[in-house]
Amino acid sequence: MSKIAIINYSGSVGKTVAAAHLFAPRMPDALFIAVETINQSAADLGVKNVEKLRGNNVGDLIEKLVFADDAIIDIGASNIETFLETASRYAGAIEEIDLFVIPVTSEQKAWQESLKTVEALAAVGIAKDKIILLPNRIERNAEEEIPAIFKYVEKSKKARIVKGAYIYNSEIYGYLSHKKISFDDLLNDNLDYRQLARDEKDEEKAKEYAKMYRWTKMAIPVRNNLDDVYSLIAG
Secondary structure, three states, X not given: OEEEEEEOOOOOOXXXXXXXXXXHHHOOOOEEXXXXXXXXXHHHHOOOOEEEEOOOOHHHHHHHHHOOOEEEEEEOHHHHHHHHHHHOOOOOHHHHOOEEEEEEOOOHHHHHHHHHHHHHHHHOOOOHHHEEEEEOOEOOOHHHHOHHHHHHHHHHOOOXXXXXXXXXXXXXXXXXXXXXXXXXXXXXXXXXXHHHHXXXXXXXXXXXXXXXXXXXXXXXXXXXXXXXXXXXXXX
């Protein structure tokens, strides 16, 4: 059983991408709830059966979690304050969630808001072991690109960073978002795009097949990276 919340006061750090591409494919039977009112949800990225709630609907969330062995809860930035405040009205409600994952990127405002998120969770009694900072859009070395979060974790003891659990930057996420498809949708169609491109007589169609070949080859190592991250965090 695993109930995972993806959360951050900062927008545009990859929360919904993490929910849709990291957790949802590896928790296929999980209840997927988007606590969101204004921003993109996983449904916009092609995830099926996403249930939407507002931040003040914690009672409804509690009832839904009663029947779920696994759950993914994508909490939008605009709903965090309301969510935490409302959850405080229910004894032990926040403890229903096993893990809080905070995607964090290298922009100063983003990592500052991420650390603010840790502080907010710690303030309502969430233990260090249940709070994970997840470096996202990493180019080469997470410790060099976002050193502040590593220093904070070492000093504050309020959260964890799992060594090696870093999501690397890739164009493929933008492509999948645009197409509203998953890695599995792209990679499991069993088409040999390279051969199709070579055999196609229509030049434009051949170019499209070649592009698809390019995207599939890019997607494979990225999906492997996500497999590794999931295994380290929740596997």
